[in-house]
Structures are given as C-alpha cells and as structure tokens.
Amino acid sequence: MDWLQSIDLMGLLKCFITGGLICVIGQILIDKTKLTPARILVTFVTLGAILGGLGIYKYLVDFAGAGATVPLTGFGYNLAKGAIKGVKESGLIGAFTGGVTASAGGIAAAVFFGYIASLISKPKMKKQ
Amino acid sequence: MKPLDSKKDYQDYVDKKSPNSPIWKNCFNAFWVGGLICSLGQIIMDICKYRGLSQETSGTIVSVILIGLSAFLTGLNIFNKIGKFAGAGSLIPITGFANSIVSPAMEYKSEGYVMGVGSKMFTVAGPVLVYGISASIIVGLVYLIFNTQSITLV
Amino acid sequence: MQKLGKQTIKFDTPPVITEVASIVGPKEAEGPLAKYFDQCLEDEFWGEKTWEKSESKIIKETVNMAIAKSGIASNNIEYCFAGDLLNQCISSSFGLRELNIPFIGIFGACSTFVEGLSLGAIFTEACAEHVLCAASSHFCSAEKQFRFPLELGNQRPPSSQWTVTGSGAAILSKTGEGPYITHITTGKIVDMGIKDANNMGAAMAPAALDTLICHFKDTGRSPNYYDAIITGDLGHIGREILTELALDKGYNIKSNYNDCGVMIFDKEQQDTHSGGSGCGCCATVFSGYFFKQFKDKKMKRLLLIATGALTNSTSSQQGESIPGIAHAISIEM
Numbered sequence: 001m002d003w004l005q006s007i008d009l010m011g012l013l014k015c016f017i018t019g020g021l022i023c024v025i026g027q028i029l030i031d032k033t034k035l036t037p038a039r040i041l042v043t044f045v046t047l048g049a050i051l052g053g054l055g056i057y058k059y060l061v062d063f064a065g066a067g068a069t070v071p072l073t074g075f076g077y078n079l080a081k082g083a084i085k086g087v088k089e090s091g092l093i094g095a096f097t098g099g100v101t102a103s104a105g106g107i108a109a110a111v112f113f114g115y116i117a118s119l120i121s122k123p124k125m126k127k128q
Numbered sequence: 129m130k131p132l133d134s135k136k137d138y139q140d141y142v143d144k145k146s147p148n149s150p151i152w153k154n155c156f157n158a159f160w161v162g163g164l165i166c167s168l169g170q171i172i173m174d175i176c177k178y179r180g181l182s183q184e185t186s187g188t189i190v191s192v193i194l195i196g197l198s199a200f201l202t203g204l205n206i207f208n209k210i211g212k213f214a215g216a217g218s219l220i221p222i223t224g225f226a227n228s229i230v231s232p233a234m235e236y237k238s239e240g241y242v243m244g245v246g247s248k249m250f251t252v253a254g255p256v257l258v259y260g261i262s263a264s265i266i267v268g269l270v271y272l273i274f275n276t277q278s279i280t281l282v
Numbered sequence: 283m284q285k286l287g288k289q290t291i292k293f294d295t296p297p298v299i300t301e302v303a304s305i306v307g308p309k310e311a312e313g314p315l316a317k318y319f320d321q322c323l324e325d326e327f328w329g330e331k332t333w334e335k336s337e338s339k340i341i342k343e344t345v346n347m348a349i350a351k352s353g354i355a356s357n358n359i360e361y362c363f364a365g366d367l368l369n370q371c372i373s374s375s376f377g378l379r380e381l382n383i384p385f386i387g388i389f390g391a392c393s394t395f396v397e398g399l400s401l402g403a404i405f406t407e408a409c410a411e412h413v414l415c416a417a418s419s420h421f422c423s424a425e426k427q428f429r430f431p432l433e434l435g436n437q438r439p440p441s442s443q444w445t446v447t448g449s450g451a452a453i454l455s456k457t458g459e460g461p462y463i464t465h466i467t468t469g470k471i472v473d474m475g476i477k478d479a480n481n482m483g484a485a486m487a488p489a490a491l492d493t494l495i496c497h498f499k500d501t502g503r504s505p506n507y508y509d510a511i512i513t514g515d516l517g518h519i520g521r522e523i524l525t526e527l528a529l530d531k532g533y534n535i536k537s538n539y540n541d542c543g544v545m546i547f548d549k550e551q552q553d554t555h556s557g558g559s560g561c562g563c564c565a566t567v568f569s570g571y572f573f574k575q576f577k578d579k580k581m582k583r584l585l586l587i588a589t590g591a592l593t594n595s596t597s598s599q600q601g602e603s604i605p606g607i608a609h610a611i612s613i614e615m
Contacts, residue, residue, distance in 0.1 A: 005178075006174045006175055006177070006178030007171055007174045007175075008174065011170065011174075012167055012170055012171070015163075015166050015167050015169075015170040016163035016164070016166065016167045017163065018166070019162050019163045019165065019166025019167070019169075019221070020158075020159035020160060020162045020163030020166070020217075021159070022162065022220060023158040023159060023161070023162025023163070023214075023216045023217045023219075023220045023221070024155045024158055024159050024162070024216070025216075026158065026162075026215075026216030026219060026220040027151075027154050027155045027158035027215050027216035027217070028151070028155065029216075030149075030154075030215060030216055030219075031148070031149040031151045031154055032151070037219055037224070037228065037252065038228070038252045038253075038255050038256070039255075040216070040219065040220070041219070041220075041224065041225060041228065041252075041253070041255070041256045042255045042256055042259045044220060045256050045259060045260040045263070046259045046260065046263050048260075049260060049263035049264050049267055050263060050267070052267065053263075053266075053267030053270065053271070064166075065170050065173060066166050066167070066169035066170035066172075066173050066190060067163070067166045067167075067170065069169070069187060069190070070165060070166045070169040070190065070194065070221045070222055071162070071166065071220045071221050071222075072220055072221070072222065072224070072225060072256070073220075074222075075191075075222060075225065075256075075260060076260050076263065076264075078187070079260050079261060079263065079264035079267075080263065080264045080267040080268075082264065083264040083265060083267050083268030083271070084267065084268060084271045086268060087268045087271050087272045091272065092269075092272060094268065095265050095268025095269050095271075095272055096265055096268070098264070098268055099260075099261055099264030099265060099267075099268065100261060100264075102184075103191075103260075105188035105189075105191055105192050106188070106191035106192065106195060106222060106225075107257065109191065109192040109195040109196060109226075110195050110199070110225060110226045110229045110230075110253070111229065111249065113195060113196055113199030113200075113226065113229075113230060114199060114226075114229040114230040114233040114245075114249050115233060115245060115249075116199070117199050117200075117202060117203035117230045117233060117234055118230075118233040118234045118237045118241075118245045118249075120203065121202075121203035121204070121205075121234055122234065122237070123205070123231070123234045123235050124205040
C-alpha cells in the first residue's frame with residue numbers, strides 16, 4: 001500500500017473543489033439556457049482550447065491538477081497545448097499534428113471502447 | 129394579460145407556467161459527483177507519477193481509464209442513471225465525452241456495424257472533435273505567427 | 283352527415299364503436315390505469331430485435347386483438363386507418379402489412395388516433411360496414427428518432443413529456459352495440475411560436491383551445507353538456523394552460539376536464555415530469571379506460587380532443603417553431 005503515500009490530500013481537495021465548480025458552471029448552463037448536451041460539450045472544449053492558447057488555463061491546471069484536466073475544458077487545453085508544442089518542434093505542420101497527437105489516447109480509447117460496448121451490450125429503457 | 133395576442137405574449141405566459149429545473153439541487157449533485165470524478169483522476173495521476181511516469185503519460189492514462197470506466201458503465205446501462213442524477217457532474221468530465229460516443233454506438237447497432245455503429249457513433253461527440261481540433265489548430269497557427277510572450281507561457 | 287358551422291360534421295346515423303383493444307409497455311403497466319388495459323408487456327422489446335420491430339408488433343397484436351374480440355371476420359372490415367410517430371409511419375405500415383385490409387396510412391403526430399376515428403366515422407356513414415382505426419407509439423423508438431440515445435446520461439427538463447409505449451385500436455360499425463361518434467370537429471394548424479421541443483404541452487395547448495371553442499360554437503353546446511372533456515397529451519403544463527385560456531375565453535372546463543397524458547402516469551411515483559405523450563397515449567387511454575366507462579354506463583358524453591405537435595428533428599434543428607393540431611370527436615351513448 002505504499003502508493004497511498006503518493007496521494008497529496010491538499011491537492012486532492014483543490015482538485016475536488018475546482019472540478020466540482022467547473023461542473024456547476026455546466027449545470028447552470030444546462031438549466032438556464034436549454035443548450036443541448038452536444039452544445040455544452042462543444043462550448044467547454046472550445047473554451048478550454050482558447051484559454052489554453054492564451055496561457056490562462058495552465059494556472060488552473062497547476063493549481064488543481066486533474067480537477068482542471070479531467071473536465072472537457074482540460075481536453076481543449078490539452079489539444080491547444082499539443083498544437084503549440086507541435087509548432088515549437090516542427091513548425092507549421094506541428095499546428096496540425098500536435099493537438100491530436102497530445103489527445104490521441106483519449107480519442108482512440110473512446111472510439112475503441114464505444115465499438116466494443118456496442119458489440120457486447122444493448123441499450124435498455126430508463127426505468128426513471 | 130391576454131396570452132394569445134402575440135407569439136411573444138404566449139412565450140412569456142408559457143415561461144411563467146413552466147416549472148424551472150431544481151437548479152440548487154442539480155448544482156449540488158453536479159458539484160460533488162463532478163468533484164469526485166476529478167478526484168478519482170487525481171488519484172490515478174498521483175499513482176502514475178509515483179511509479180515514475182511522466183506528466184503527459186500519466187495524463188493520458190487518466191483519460192483512458194476514466195473513458196474505459198465510463199464506457200463500461202454505459203454498457204451496463206448504469207451511466208444514464210448517474211447522468212440523470214448528476215447532470216453536468218458526469219457530462220462535463222471526460223466521462224461525459226466517452227458516454228456521448230458509446231451511447232449512440234449502442235443505440236444504432238440495429239442499423240448495422242458500418243452505417244449504424246460506425247457512423248452514428250459521432251452524432252453527439254463529433255462536434256466536440258470538430259471544434260476542439262479546429263480550435264487547437266488555430267491556436268497553433270496563432271502561436272506560429274505571433275509567437276508572443278503571453279503564449280510562450282504555455 | 284351534415285356540416286355544422288365551419289369545422290364540425292354531425293352524423294345522421296352515428297357510427298358505433300363496437301370494440302376496442304389496447305396493449306401497453308411495462309412503464310404504463312405500473313401507472314394508475316394499468317388494470318384497464320387488455321395486455322401489459324414485460325419488456326420493451328417483446329422478443330424483437332429492434333424497437334421499431336417491437337412497435338410494429340404492438341400495433342399488429344392490438345389490431346388482431348380488437349378484431350378477435352369483436353367477432354367480426356377480418357375480411358368484412360373494409361378499411362383500416364392507422365398511423366404512428368416514426369418516419370414515414372413505418373410501425374403501422376410494417377405492422378399491418380399482412381392484415382389484408384385496404385389501408386389508409388395517416389399522420390397527425392399524437393392526434394393520429396382521433397384523426398383516424400374521424401375519417402373512419404365518415405367512411406362508415408358513407409359506405410363501409412366496418413372500419414378499423416389504430417395508432418401506436420414507443421418510448422424507445424421515439425427517443426431515438428426525436429431526442430437522444432437511451433444510454434446518454436442527460437437530464438430531462440421538468441416540462442418534458444414521456445412517450446407512451448403502447449397501441450390502441452377501435453372498430454367502427456354502421457350498426458351494433460356501443461358508444462356512438464356523433465360529431466367530429468377537425469382542427470386547424472395553430473402555431474404560437476413555441477420552439478422548445480421539451481415543452482410540447484405548451485406548444486399544442488393553443489390548437490386544443492381553438493378546436494374546443496370551435497366545437498362549442500359549431501354545435502351550440504357548452505362545456506357542461508359533457509361528462510368529461512379529455513385532451514390527448516397536453517400533460518400537466520398544457521392542461522393548466524388550456525384550463526386557463528378556456529376560462530379566459532368564457533368556457534369554464536375546470537370541473538370536467540382532464541388529459542390522457544396526466545392520467546396514464548403517476549407523476550410523483552413514476553418521474554414522468556409533465557406526463558405522457560405520443561399517439562399511443564390517447565389511443566390506449568381511450569381504448570383502455572374510457573371505452574369501459576361507457577360500457578359500464580358510468581359515462582354518457584365524452585369530448586375527446588387529441589393533440590399533435592407537427593414537428594420533426596430536422597425542423598427543430600433548423601430553429602422552426604412547433605405547429606400544433608387538435609381534432610375532436612364527440613362520443614355519446
């Protein structure tokens with residue numbers, strides 16, 4: 001159980017509160033604006049990419065860790081960060097390859113698991 | 129008030145008649161479920177780093193595990209119940225992105241594996257990739273052209 | 283038959299509703315009206331591979347049940363009017379393709395059942411001995427077509443309605459025992475600019491009001507002529523709006539008005555928000571509950587107003603508002 005020592009409780013608290021608050025912003029948008037889930041997700045990912053590009057989101061990531069990277073704004077931030085890294089390493093072409101490279105794991109996992117789930121599972125009616 | 133005089137009057141009247149979402153309760157549930165999902169990510173992250181993995185690899189592992197977990201729960205017909213309870217709390221974290229890919233994949237299985245699963249998989253999440261990737265390319269191009277101090281901070 | 287006023291037809295020899303049948307899904311089977319339905323399913327698939335097939339099977343079995351109960355040989359039934367919510371009405375046309383009765387497919391969104399009864403009544407008085415009318419809807423196939431995948435973890439707003447899984451069928455005859463269709467009032471399309479697909483009741487209420495007032499004006503009747511005035515699927519919000527708007531126009535329907543979408547589910551226990559909706563809502567509640575009220579002589583005069591939202595997912599994505607429609611029939615014993 002030595003890995004338990006690796007967990008930073010203060011960091012975890014910051015993560016919990018930041019992640020929770022980002023979700024609350026999303027909830028307010030859902031309840032007040034009647035945006036569909038797809039629009040909410042698009043808003044968050046684009047916002048994350050812009051804030052990432054402006055160098056603002058990095059502060060939030062430094063402060064809250066996964067509390068800022070796990071929400072979809074973090075996905076957008078990761079894309080933007082990757083694009084900038086790509087530009088630094090290989091110039092113009094890096095702008096196109098960098099973003100997707102940085103988030104390839106997540107995208108590939110979602111597609112693959114989605115396919116697997118459709119093979120083995122059937123949708124069921126919501127009881128509620 | 130004569131609600132049927134104009135469309136605007138009727139819309140105002142309907143808005144008054146329609147119940148609002150229980151926003152305080154929804155926000156509270158979104159807060160703690162969302163916070164919990166992020167904390168789970170943080171714990172996985174800490175363990176990965178403790179094992180000596182880099183920041184980036186750890187981040188990818190966190191995404192893959194949370195996406196896998198979300199796909200698993202969606203497949204077990206559980207995620208929609210969590211989503212109904214938590215709203216944005218499970219939608220906004222990467223789990224919501226995974227659910228939005230897995231759920232249409234399952235739903236459209238009846239239209240076949242190519243045009244059903246394969247193409248409808250992106251009905252909800254496709255726009256996220258379109259806008260996310262496009263935004264990142266624009267950020268990269270802006271960085272390439274201006275290369276200003278504020279951006280190099282990243 | 284003769285025309286009264288602008289939109290109402292009065293029948294000289296009113297067609298008889300000789301037999302009905304209803305089949306509902308598992309959620310409806312947990313609702314307050316469960317004991318009135320002929321059959322309650324245990325799962326939404328009913329042994330089929332897809333929801334579309336399941337819905338086809340539901341309407342097919344309901345129609346077969348109505349024919350069997352009536353004792354009329356199916357080759358003596360001269361016309362069939364049926365419809366549903368799926369694109370190009372595939373549930374009814376696929377479900378009834380082996381029926382071998384001249385088929386007229388109709389679409390009136392959730393008003394389809396009463397639209398079918400109206401047309402069926404005209405055919406019965408004009409030329410046919412027996413006519414069959416049916417309508418169906420299925421929660422899962424409707425969600426898939428109009429909203430989101432079932433497994434998507436989204437929240438339904440409080441004004442949203444729950445599509446009823448089920449089908450109702452009725453057989454109209456020239457002669458026989460049962461309640462009569464004495465008048466039909468065909469509604470106009472009314473659009474008050476509501477765009478929220480999660481608030482169908484509010485979008486359809488003005489159409490219901492228009493048809494209601496038109497019926498009273500054309501027939502010279504007043505609300506208290508009827509034992510009950512029943513709308514199809516306005517739900518809790520739509521019911522409240524219609525009650526208020528009618529009062530505003532000088533028709534007090536408070537004491538004898540209810541809505542099928544309100545009746546079929548228990549709002550608190552079943553978490554159905556504003557109530558039931560869909561073609562199957564009005565069809566099953568009439569075929570299940572109200573027909574038996576007539577048979578048991580607990581009811582003599584019913585005004586049934588089925589409401590429909592004439593929208594689809596393309597029109598709502600393009601930001602169009604939701605046109606509503608409502609058709610009324612007066613059923614008397």
